[in-house]
Amino acid sequence: MVRTHAWARAPEASLSLETATLSLLNGMAGTLGMLRRQFVPDRLVAIARRQTGLSDFGDAAFEDPLRRLLESCVAEADLSVVGRLSIRWEAVRFLSNLLRLREAERRDPAILGEPVAAPIFITGLPRSGTTFLHRLMMADPANRAPLVWETIYPYPLPADARRGADRRVEKVQGQLRAFERIAPEFRSLHPLEARSPQECGDINAHVFRSLRFETTYNIPSYRRWLDADGHVDAYRFHKRFLQHLQHQPGQGAGQPPRWVLKCPDHVFALDAIRAVYPDARLVFVHRDPVKVLLSVTRLTEVLRQPFTRRIDQVAIGRQESARWLEGARRMMAVGDDAGLPEPVCHVHHMDLVSDPVATVQGVYRHFGLALPEPAAIAIDRLVAEKPNGGYGKHSYRFEDHGLDGAAERAKFRDYMLRFGIATESTPPPGRSDAKLPEGLAIK
Numbered sequence: 001m002v003r004t005h006a007w008a009r010a011p012e013a014s015l016s017l018e019t020a021t022l023s024l025l026n027g028m029a030g031t032l033g034m035l036r037r038q039f040v041p042d043r044l045v046a047i048a049r050r051q052t053g054l055s056d057f058g059d060a061a062f063e064d065p066l067r068r069l070l071e072s073c074v075a076e077a078d079l080s081v082v083g084r085l086s087i088r089w090e091a092v093r094f095l096s097n098l099l100r101l102r103e104a105e106r107r108d109p110a111i112l113g114e115p116v117a118a119p120i121f122i123t124g125l126p127r128s129g130t131t132f133l134h135r136l137m138m139a140d141p142a143n144r145a146p147l148v149w150e151t152i153y154p155y156p157l158p159a160d161a162r163r164g165a166d167r168r169v170e171k172v173q174g175q176l177r178a179f180e181r182i183a184p185e186f187r188s189l190h191p192l193e194a195r196s197p198q199e200c201g202d203i204n205a206h207v208f209r210s211l212r213f214e215t216t217y218n219i220p221s222y223r224r225w226l227d228a229d230g231h232v233d234a235y236r237f238h239k240r241f242l243q244h245l246q247h248q249p250g251q252g253a254g255q256p257p258r259w260v261l262k263c264p265d266h267v268f269a270l271d272a273i274r275a276v277y278p279d280a281r282l283v284f285v286h287r288d289p290v291k292v293l294l295s296v297t298r299l300t301e302v303l304r305q306p307f308t309r310r311i312d313q314v315a316i317g318r319q320e321s322a323r324w325l326e327g328a329r330r331m332m333a334v335g336d337d338a339g340l341p342e343p344v345c346h347v348h349h350m351d352l353v354s355d356p357v358a359t360v361q362g363v364y365r366h367f368g369l370a371l372p373e374p375a376a377i378a379i380d381r382l383v384a385e386k387p388n389g390g391y392g393k394h395s396y397r398f399e400d401h402g403l404d405g406a407a408e409r410a411k412f413r414d415y416m417l418r419f420g421i422a423t424e425s426t427p428p429p430g431r432s433d434a435k436l437p438e439g440l441a442i443k
Contacts, residue, residue, distance in 0.1 A: 035079055035309070039070040044088065048095035052158070057095075058102040061233060065208035065226075066091065072222035082182065083217070083307030093152070094206045100155045101244055114243035119259035119277055120367070123266035124285035124331070125324050127295040129349040131190075133285060134197050134262040136360050139378035140371065144257030145197035146245060148172060152202070154244055169194045182306040189299050199263040203241045209234035211265040216303050218315070231272035239276055267327045274339050281367050282338050284331055287349035288424040289324065289412040290405055296320050297401045317401025321408060328415035335418075342367060350422050356383050 041063065049055050073079055073087050105111050120137075122130050137143050149172040156166050172194040180187050201212030209231065214223045242259060266273060273280050297313075297320045305311055336343045345366040352359045357376050364371045398405050415421070 035081070035084060036074060038074055039088065039091075041066050041070060041091075044091045045095055048092050048099060051092070052096050052099045054099040054103050056102050056106070057098055058105070062095075062098065062207050068225055069208050069213060069219070069222055072219040073217050076219050076221060077217040078308050078310050079217075080307055080309050086307055087217070090205075091208075094208070097154055097206055101240070104155065104244060108247070111243055111247045112240065114246045115256055116239055116242050116246070116259060116277070117256060118279045118281055119242075119261055120281045120283060121266050121273060121277075122260065122262040122283045122285065123264055124283075124347075125267075125287060125289060125292045125296075125327060126264040127292045127299070128264075128285045128287035129347070129352045130262050130264060130285045132356075133283070133347060133352060133360070133363075134260060136356055136379050136382065137260045137363070138197055139382060140375035142258050142372075143260045144246075145260050145262070146200070146203060146242070147194070148176075148192060148196050148198045149194040150245060151198045151241075154241065155248075183302055185302050189295075189302060197260075197262065199265075200238060200261050201263050201265055203238050204231075204234040206241065207234055207237045209237075211268065215300055216307055218304065218308065218312075220319075227268070231269035232275050235269065235272040235276040264327070267330050270330065270334060270338055278340070280340055281342055281345070282340060283345045283347060283363060284334075284419075285347045285349065285352070286419045286421050288421060289328060289415065290408050291424045292324065293317075293321055293403060293408055294398070296324070297403070301401075313400055314402030317403045320401075321403060321411070325411055328412055332415055332418050346419060348419075348421065350424075356380075 044066075070087065070091070073083070077083065079087070120143075122134055122137075124130050134145065138145055149169045152172050152175075153168040156168065157171075160167050176192060176194060199212070201210045201215075204210040205212055209226060209229075211223065211226065213219060246256060267284075270282075273282075297317050300316050300320060301311060301313060304316070334344060336346075338344055343366075345363055347359060347363065351362075357371075357379050360379060361371045361376070398408075409423075416423070
């Protein structure tokens, strides 16, 4: 769900000064009409080719999605100066990575023969515990997840290669800290490090077919197009990306890793997952949707803030409510049978936070696996070190985003009944949930 940005090199200054400076820049750029200028995809392609010294993409399937994304950002997202820099930097980064992936395949065609067998996909409503479960499962060295730094830079950068040193982790860690300067609340909402497991949205974004763009930019026309066009092409690339990570030196020999993949947006792409990964294993994580909505609307607001000149809290509330009601309906339609060899594994947030080891053991048993004892010990240690998963306490109010708790609970009642989801306490109007037990803050 989260991206980092190389352009953010903020000097040591007060946040208020930075905010005032950005506001001034936005005003000047807006007056000059710079923020409404259309991006030219061919220019971004040329920049990527110049920066990498490569020219062969293999195919041009990315061109139409890229054009649609850029047009929607200009027409609908009310981009700030930072927003324009962000989308430009991201587009060039993704295009550069596509060129590097293609060059690696040209040099070593065996990459595309790498087996990606029976991957585990964790999904569910956002802020329901999917991230927590994903990170706990990384305590087992047999499991593998894409990490933040390698989804940003899957191959060493030319400058690093010339120096004989790989600085990708250090570079990404610096980018994360820079992003936190312009979105200071982000870290307490979604703690992230360069070596953290990353969501799959950043992989699919390489071919400009990812719902994670909608989280950061208000781009409803892009979302409608992607919903209609489908996700199969994105997941074909997703598998190709995993093959590249798996084939690189240092991945070990012998048995391929068991990929454990996580993203709430997977719930909108179950047909594509089934088509590309017919032996996939699927985990649904369930939580009281009202608690989910209080948290995800605030996270979306925080993520969008630096990239737009205007935040509409009520519109975000309505968008997230509608989006995840549809996600809940899709999980209900699947139930236990997603058309995969094994039934869906259902995990409940309350079980996950009350007994993490037993919950992970249950996931393993469901798929005929056994959690190694050292991994169980490591999970206990992780939970002891960060009992609330590294998340901070926050105040959420329904009215801030135009939501009504009783109305939202009524909308999701069938979903809660279908999966036996426990109701969590919610604050009355005008009150926050700041006193929620810390374990329940885990997302």
